[in-house]
Amino acid sequence: MSEAKQMLFARNVICICIEKKESGDYIGLLWHQYSDDSIEFNGVSDMLMLMDDLYDEWDFPQRSLEKREFNKTRDHEEMNGDPDNLVIDKVQAASGVKNVQNKRGSLGTFFVQVKFRQNATWQGTVIHEESNKKFDFTSAMGLVEIIDKSMSSN
Template sequence: MQNRIRSDPYRTTLVCIDSAQEGLLTGRVYHPYLPSGAEFKNLMQFLLIMEDLLDKLQFPQSFTAHRSFRMQPEPAPPLPSENEPHTGKIATFSVRVIFRQNASWQGSVTWLEKEKEENFRSVLELVLLMHSATSPEDTHNQAQTSA
């Protein structure tokens, strides 16, 4: 499964989670257009980095973006990817955004350490999937039983 995920590096973003204290995810994002990676300290930074990256790639195009027939500037060619694999201290995810519709993202996320893949229909669902993988099982189960 990992070969399939890593075989298309331009459509896949690697998300390395280094800390998940009290649900606050921090880590790094890697993509060929971000050769040295981008660090995030909270969920908002992660979402803004991803949205900016998708806008620069112009793929997938945002459903709500203004479109025209004018020539769009081509993104700069990516730098060669590093041979060193990146992994998070807590978890590593491969995120593939296929659509950006209804002001959200749709695609698939793979938890690389467990080789589990799930589809997501919104950014919220993506975040909840990542949270479920990085939160301790007993805390997650307590939250479900108290609801």
């Protein structure tokens, strides 16, 4: 009996394609379903920041903690937006949805769904494409550890 292929279907799935490893750090591309273009990252910390920026842009999943700003005041209307009209719905309507399930990195491929951004970190699920294994993580550091262990076992 063949093993069923693990897949994630969510509004915020990001495909991490690892292209090379330099000085113990990973370099590669991020793909998401709202763009035909990839986003290059140069190291794990860059990757995490870029992903967090996308989640902020989409406002999905929403942060449980707001970034502290001292010089800027937020518009009251922006803070109390309509909960029925999500930003990610507008992004999806404007750009359509592309397939990221066919993207592959030369060293490794990971499909990440962050379900929550609570306690100043991420919680979610990741699938390592090459091993077809699905893992849950409770922090961004946990995600990095899963990626690193999976890459080491390749």
